[in-house]
Amino acid sequence: MAGQNISDIIEAYLKQILAAEQQIEINRSEVAAQFNCVPSQINYVIKTRFTTQQGYLVESKRGGGGYIRIEKMQFCDQDHYLNRLIAAIGAQITLPRTLMVLQQLIESELISEREARLIATMLTDEALRIKDQTAAETVRANLLSALLDGLRYR
Known part of the structure; x- marks a missing residue:
């Protein structure tokens, strides 16, 4: 992990989970606490590294029971x-x-x-x-x- 910044590490972590599952739901503040960073860092990673152009759909819900859902797009053809x-x-x-x-x-x-x-x-x-x-x-x-x-x- 030498030479990697926190964004790279968070991205790798999320992609590792997505390799095993088609879709994940995360709590932004829980992931931020896990990586000892601010929640906006999680937003940044998701906004820049999990885009439609990169093959992901992202949905978020704010509030107490809020989540961020990341789904690897599957295409019928x-x-x-x-x-x-x-x-x-x-x-x-x-x-x-x-x-x-x-x-x-x-x-x-x-x-x-x-x-x-x-x-x-x-x-x-x-x-x-x-x-x-x-x-x-x-x-x-x-x-x-x-x-x-x-x-x-x-």
Whole structure:
């Protein structure tokens, strides 16, 4: 665990549990106490490392009996999976989120690591050469969505 920060450790812990179960429910303050951190750290880990683009659904309920439910998405077929990714991309996507989607495609064995690196290179701000960040994120989302749509016909 040397060299890992608390976020990495919490992520690994939650993913270890999810490896054995399809869905988990956690109490944010209990997990924070277990790792001797503030509850907002748990929120941060869940918000950044358990996203739809990474293949997770997150539901939370606040209050005394509150919980955070994390579920690893299961797809009946490839089309359903690609539709969910396209919907998660939406109208705009940042490069870090794009990289998350590409990692999901690698893990789902829809593309190779080499293909992911090539695609990532083509979707950088430098390659897009669009000064307006919003416009760049829109073009990136359109290109990535077209790629996902094209994977249907592999």
